[in-house]
Amino acid sequence: QQPVQSPQAVILREGEDAVINCSSSKALYSVHWYRQKHGEAPVFLMILLKGGEQKGHDKISASFNEKKQQSSLYLTASQLSYSGTYFCGTANYGGSQGNLIFGKGTKLSVKP
Amino acid sequence: DAGVIQSPRHEVTEMGQEVTLRCKPISGHDYLFWYRQTMMRGLELLIYFNNNVPIDDSGMPEDRFSAKMPNASFSTLKIQPSEPRDSAVYFCASSSLKAGGPYEQYFGPGTRLTVT
Numbered sequence: 043q044q045p046v047q048s049p050q051a052v053i054l055r056e057g058e059d060a061v062i063n064c065s066s067s068k069a070l071y072s073v074h075w076y077r078q079k080h081g082e083a084p085v086f087l088m089i090l091l092k093g094g095e096q097k098g099h100d101k102i103s104a105s106f107n108e109k110k111q112q113s114s115l116y117l118t119a120s121q122l123s124y125s126g127t128y129f130c131g132t133a134n135y136g137g138s139q140g141n142l143i144f145g146k147g148t149k150l151s152v153k154p
Numbered sequence: 155d156a157g158v159i160q161s162p163r164h165e166v167t168e169m170g171q172e173v174t175l176r177c178k179p180i181s182g183h184d185y186l187f188w189y190r191q192t193m194m195r196g197l198e199l200l201i202y203f204n205n206n207v208p209i210d211d212s213g214m215p216e217d218r219f220s221a222k223m224p225n226a227s228f229s230t231l232k233i234q235p236s237e238p239r240d241s242a243v244y245f246c247a248s249s250s251l252k253a254g255g256p257y258e259q260y261f262g263p264g265t266r267l268t269v270t
Contacts (some may be wrong), residue, residue: 101268
């Protein structure tokens with residue numbers, strides 16, 4: 043039931059774009075995205091709810107395709123500060139405040 | 155706000171010893187989560203509380219693990235006896251209910267546990 047993230051790792055040059063995918067084998071109610079820098083705690087980026095909405099946060103945005111049971115995180119014009127490991131967490135039903143299952147993460151490295 | 159506070163930040167202990175990890179959630183938050191992070195398994199939910207009551211402990215690996223939340227501002231995760239395979243980073247996170255759906259979790263800095 044753990045969501046599958048792809049790719050596992052990606053290396054970018056500053057200014058390049060990247061897409062991180064998160065897929066589930068079960069119907070999704072919500073998808074949560076977090077970023078974790080090395081040696082630090084995960085930090086919340088955004089939540090997407092069932093309904094296919096797209097959200098944005100600076101140059102980081104995400105979409106949620108309920109039919110395909112997947113979400114994608116888009117990083118545009120990447121900056122050095124974007125480096126870290128990105129996790130998606132999925133919830134399978136509404137009101138599911140605790141049953142959040144995280145993927146194994148995608149390690150993003152942005153080089154100058 | 156100081157954020158979620160965890161102690162100790164690092165713990166090194168010998169196999170068989172009891173280990174107690176502590177967490178102070180953000181004031182006003184009514185959900186508290188304990189996670190374990192390893193390279194092999196990633197970030198795993200161990201247990202979570204709502205209003206100090208354990209809601210789901212299905213992620214607790216075995217009887218050696220126990221968690222309590224005696225009040226809204228304190229929680230402990232205890233491992234007794236500890237084993238080398240318990241070595242991991244343990245995170246505590248808290249959140250508050252918002253009308254309309256799920257919400258963000260705020261993670262503490264974590265406790266890096268090494269069992270030798």
